[in-house]
Amino acid sequence: MSNTAPHGRPETPPARTRGGDRMMRAIVQHAYATSDVLRLQDIDEPSPGPHDVLVGVHAASVNHGDWFTTSGRPYVMRAVLGIRKPRVAVRGRDLAGRVEAVGAAVTQFRPGDDVYAETTTGSFAELACVPEHLLALKPANLTFEQAAAVPVAAVTALQGLRDVGEVQPGQAVLINGASGGVGTFAVQIAKALGADVTGVCSTRNVELVLSIGAGHVIDYTREDFTRSGQRYDVIFDLAGRHPLAACRGALTRTGTLVVASGHGGPVFGPLGRYVRALAWSPFVTQRLRVHATKPSRSDLDAVTALIEAGAVTPAIEATYELADTAEAMRHLAEEHARAKIVISMRGSHAASQPSTKETQNE
Numbered sequence: 001m002s003n004t005a006p007h008g009r010p011e012t013p014p015a016r017t018r019g020g021d022r023m024m025r026a027i028v029q030h031a032y033a034t035s036d037v038l039r040l041q042d043i044d045e046p047s048p049g050p051h052d053v054l055v056g057v058h059a060a061s062v063n064h065g066d067w068f069t070t071s072g073r074p075y076v077m078r079a080v081l082g083i084r085k086p087r088v089a090v091r092g093r094d095l096a097g098r099v100e101a102v103g104a105a106v107t108q109f110r111p112g113d114d115v116y117a118e119t120t121t122g123s124f125a126e127l128a129c130v131p132e133h134l135l136a137l138k139p140a141n142l143t144f145e146q147a148a149a150v151p152v153a154a155v156t157a158l159q160g161l162r163d164v165g166e167v168q169p170g171q172a173v174l175i176n177g178a179s180g181g182v183g184t185f186a187v188q189i190a191k192a193l194g195a196d197v198t199g200v201c202s203t204r205n206v207e208l209v210l211s212i213g214a215g216h217v218i219d220y221t222r223e224d225f226t227r228s229g230q231r232y233d234v235i236f237d238l239a240g241r242h243p244l245a246a247c248r249g250a251l252t253r254t255g256t257l258v259v260a261s262g263h264g265g266p267v268f269g270p271l272g273r274y275v276r277a278l279a280w281s282p283f284v285t286q287r288l289r290v291h292a293t294k295p296s297r298s299d300l301d302a303v304t305a306l307i308e309a310g311a312v313t314p315a316i317e318a319t320y321e322l323a324d325t326a327e328a329m330r331h332l333a334e335e336h337a338r339a340k341i342v343i344s345m346r347g348s349h350a351a352s353q354p355s356t357k358e359t360q361n362e
């Protein structure tokens with residue numbers, strides 16, 4: 001792991017070529033396995049289609065979706081990802097960077113724009129192609145590293161709370177897993193929606209969760225929120241460790257449980273919990289809802305507005321170099337990440353950005 005450190009304006013390295021083709025460095029995988037399967041390789045630069053934007057990636061960040069794709073677990077996901085190996089070899093979805101080129105039909109971006117996005121074609125690389133409809137302008141007040149921490153986690157939090165939980169001002173909202181990548185955004189977004197926010201985390205993260213705006217914190221190593229006697233209008237469950245019946249016990253009579261996480265066997269993983277929640281919901285007074293994030297430029301724009309208004313700030317635990325992505329992924333897979341884990345491409349592009357501080361909401 002490399003700590004973030006102040007940096008100057010690195011030289012843009014000369015483009016590598018092979019047989020006349022331009023090459024770039026990327027993290028690729030050619031089989032499903034542990035994070036050791038991730039390799040730093042020179043591969044052909046992507047070429048944008050008519051509706052694509054070619055982005056020089058300055059930073060990316062890791063998400064559990066990347067880990068599912070690396071490991072090929074739960075196995076059921078291979079039906080979508082690719083049966084023997086991922087169809088898309090380059091890992092990563094979150095990115096922040098600068099537009100290098102645009103396809104012929106692109107109208108809203110031009111070379112030199114600073115942007116961020118969730119993409120489906122790989123972001124742990126020096127260059128990435130992003131469909132125009134998924135790309136958003138980077139919040140002006142964030143570094144590339146901070147911006148790369150945002151898309152998947154913040155949009156998951158926004159959609160989970162606003163659309164699935166239908167959080168209203170004044171409601172009591174509990175975020176279970178408040179110290180993680182999604183949870184640190186969820187606490188801030190729930191507060192911005194006007195909720196009275198309780199965060200659940202372990203002892204070492206109590207201060208962090210309070211610092212990002214939770215009104216109350218429950219330390220799960222000392223107290224079980226399902227047995228505290230408190231009732232919540234909305235529970236956003238990012239830890240997935242309590243039985244659904246126990247979560248229902250902590251809801252008001254007409255409260256909503258947003259199920260976004262779960263643990264299960266290697267074949268179905270969290271899907272069993274999702275199916276149980278959906279099957280049970282019609283028969284109880286409460287709503288048991290499942291949340292699966294969809295990439296959305298308009299939702300990313302909504303997050304940008306919250307960030308530029310100062311209501312939401314990414315919290316980052318650690319920043320790794322591209323070559324150390326496998327280590328970053330191991331860290332995430334342990335399920336005890338504190339806020340977001342970022343991959344920096346420093347040295348690949350002539351970026352001039354202030355450094356981020358570790359594990360803090362700036």
Ligand SMILES: NC(=O)c1ccc[n+]([C@@H]2O[C@H](COP(=O)([O-])OP(=O)(O)OC[C@H]3O[C@@H](n4cnc5c(N)ncnc54)[C@H](OP(=O)(O)O)[C@@H]3O)[C@@H](O)[C@H]2O)c1
Nearest residue numbers: 064177179180181182183202239260261291292293336337
């Ligand atoms: N449905 C979707 O669309 C969607 C999208 C994104 C993510 N997710 C899921 O959401 C979950 C959270 O994602 P993430 O990126 O925030 O994960 P993360 O960054 O790995 O964070 C996990 C956090 O959970 C905390 N935690 C671990 N055990 C806990 C427990 N028993 N009670 C409360 N907190 C606990 C950890 O804190 P401590 O170290 O203090 O234990 C850690 O801060 C994952 O399961 C992920 O797969 C779902």
